[in-house]
Amino acid sequence: MAPKVTVKERKKPLESLKQADNGPLPAVLRDIGNGLLPLTPEVNKQTPAVGQRVTRPDSRPHVLGKTIYIDDMTFPNMLHTKILRSEYAHAKILSIDVSEAEKMPGVVATLTGKEIPVVTFGPSYQDQPLLAVDKVRHLGDGVVAVAAETEQQAQDALAKIKVKYEPLEVVLDPLEAMKDSAPKIHGDSNVYATKTIMKGDVEKALKEADHIFEGQFRTQMVEHVPIEPHAAIALWEPTGDLHVYSSLGRITLGRADIARTLDMPMNRIRVTATIVGGNFGGKNEITLEPILALLAKKSGRPVKGVFTREDEFISSTTRHPFVMDYTTGVTKDGIIVARKVRIVCDGGAYCSWSETTLGKGAILSVGPYNIDNIKVEASAVYTTKTTTGAMRGFGAPQVCFAYESHMDDIAKALGIDPLEIRLKNAFHEGSISPTGQVLHSVVVKESLHTAAEQFGWKEERKNKRRGRGIACMWYPIGFTVAANASAAVVKVNEDGTATVLTGTVETGQGSLTVLGQIAAEELGIAADDVKVVSADTDTTPMDTGAIASRTTYVTGNAIMLAARKAKMILFKTAAPMLGVKAEQLEARDRKIQVMNFPQKALSIGDVAHHAQFVNGEPALGSASFNPHTVAMDPATGQGKPFGTYVYATQIAEVEVDEETGVVDVLRIVAAHDCGTPINPTLVEGQVEGGISMGVGLALYEEMLFDANGKQLNPNLTNYIMPTSLDMPDVEVHIVDNFDPSGPFGAKGVGEPTSVPTAACIMNAIFDAVGVRITSLPATAEKVLKAIQERDKAQPKKIAS
């Protein structure tokens, strides 16, 4: 099948785009032309805002340093908080004495877990204390919080707190933690969540397969490392209401958790999110907020808390290490007939988002391939390590590394080209997923073709020392089965501009720009005509927040529907003014006009003004959206867990230094599906950012622990993230697609961008030097060791 998208085809829309800008409605400012336009997919005739490279309204303040983050904010008499964390990775707390600390200069209040009305929280199980009460389960557990006049005074007071512990045995390896003999971290068993997915008869199919391949793959614990650490300020209004400013990415659920832990009615709590300086999944849960609220209550003063970088490493959530065993049966032609997967997920000290990560990981672990016989068994296990939780990809980068490494091992053994074996097995429109869901808007093959063509996969190699590796993936949009609604309000102002109210949070990805474009599109106005107001629980409607790559799809749909309701009021207003029926009207070019008779039109401002001031029926609409899902059968995993999925392929080109093991990733060609790219520039930004996280996962990043469960590298000196000098050239290609269930055909792109990167780099290393790295990260030392082992093994082969 020929690729649906080529550069050639993309030239045509450029012309129409340029024309669109010359027309009556410049949807983007004219002076931003930057030579990037050729990638813009065809703009639907009725969509002057969607598909445009609209400039983010917040980019200028970001670059000028004018954006206000929590740590820039201050209130009169504000106190500062520091948290004393555990001395042991696993211990009973025998006693806590804060009396000496309270006498320290500048100290105004202290707080222990016993003083918190409901001390535990968590999205699946409420097993995590805000401050540990009788037991600590990892070194990041907070035990006492201190509020003082200055940060230094709060820090100095921590040294005066006396906590007596009875140390307990630690368990750091998830496979060890599964054993009966392992120390128990909560309750009777360390296994706290399991998922099973069954389809066909895997044992029978494995027996009948021509070849069986096995492989074990392991991934490491990594941190999100947002530039802005977790931060919050709590203050009590004179009315007795609580106001919390927070770097949370999900304020609707944040407020619910704050209300629950403080045992307060929700209407008395206002959560305002500022612009968040990076989330990546790490800011999906409350951390400091209820603690600050209680310290503010005790002291009668506003209280600020900002995590240090070390807090961020040892106390905030991280990515789950996975241990993955794959058994795959294939025919001699390379058709996969059966796949068995066992996943053990290192769940850290508390559940957090492990249950969800496990479910998503299990569903995705089979890969974007048509396999009739499947068995996946996955378990999440407590260990006395840093809590693992939500992180960009929710288990997908882990399983993609495994299934795509495994795929290349199979291809190599059967002598099939890695691209061909993927095309032979890949999903197509209407494929049935491992959970029995019929898949739509499936473009995994198109992404393979696009990436391969852009990379030059079939061309003769110019440089024999270079290796190349391919990896494809699938990824769902929205929560796994669970409701994840968004609501929105759209107001068309009396001059025809519009204001959108949304409860989602801008966490750096540009979502507010995209959401504004969706509203503009529906209302037939320019993106610059829309202002998006977000993230205040008192003024904006409920939203599940910036998680699960859902904002464009779910919040976008809600905004589109809300805008449509407002538009209907405009149509109703304009119909008698134009002497036609409302159904004959359309909104385009800042006008309400009669379909096919654009000369018969009123300006949207005049109509909105008329609606408000003459008819007394202002043009506003509210709506909500929740993706349609069907619960999964607990025994077989069969169901429809997600509304839709996206697909992507990345191809890496690497050079490996055989004397030092250093891997130089030269180039990554990425072909991503996101449905309609509402704003191609932001899609490209997501892909580039996702790839940088993927490079870190592949080659550098790993949180290391000593035998007592203490982190060895909780700082940016020794936790190695890729810098700009470590990044490859990234070429982004957006695969043409349209999903009818998304707003203007859009799906999402945030998380999937980081999913296939590590996998394609590992396959490129394999191609370059013939060593298979089965545990991430592929540090230079690890790669060199594998090369040295390869060299030791090779002479033997020649001898036999």
Add this chain to the structure above:
Amino acid sequence: MRPFDYVAPNTVDEAVAILAENGPGARLLAGGTDYVVDLKHSSKAPKIVVDISRISEFSRIEMTDQGLRIGSGVTHTEIMDSALIAKHAPAMQEAALTIGAVQTRNLGTLGGNLVTCVPSLDSGPVLIALDAAVTIAGPQGKRTMTLADFFVGPRKTALEPAELLTDIVIPKAMLGRGCSFRKFGLRNGQALALVNVAASINLEKAKLSDVRIALGAVAPTVIRAIKAENLLNGKAPSDDLFTEAAEMAATEAKPINDFRASASYRLDLIRAGAKRVLAEALERAQA
């Protein structure tokens, strides 16, 4: 951070007087890329911080009778931008480029890098390979010594109380020599060295002479690989000889084993790195 007194003298004499007056409670601040981080995290405030960044003679780069003189306050960026250094000791620029990030190089100084005296300091190996000397000012006036003698141990230099490093001199005989530097870290940008290697080579009638190999981050201070140098001196260069010398150099290092890398990997890096810097230094000596 805790409150502290701050003073910014304009001359070396003033700085020395302040240091002498305040004793060990006085701390020097130049670029601050190292010290400000310490200051933020240390449990005790210094009595006084003496900011020496305004002492103008510290920022000079000039050719003198002794050789190329570089003030201790010259920043890494200034090293990278200096035409004099580019002409006479370009390997110093290669080393400067590996230090921190652009911002670190804009603020951080050569003197600051040397006085930290951490085993992994990136400025050291090239300067040792070029037999650099240092000048020190103190209450008794100025004194000079070789950089090799200046490095006493991890975070310990030959500086006595109330003394400060004023400049670094690369002797005339060493200028324009074939010299090369490699740093191996855990990534390309802003890396701590696992291994630093520098070599400088003199050619006499197509034979190697006065070869200097300096290894960083693999011993308590920057060291010379004397046995490897002896192996090379007086011989005609060849790839095999360099491989043999690199093997020898690895036997002279005592790298640590930690979570960043094993000792045996650091030795692998010395073997790879020494061979490469020797080959490149030779190429430059021949050019």
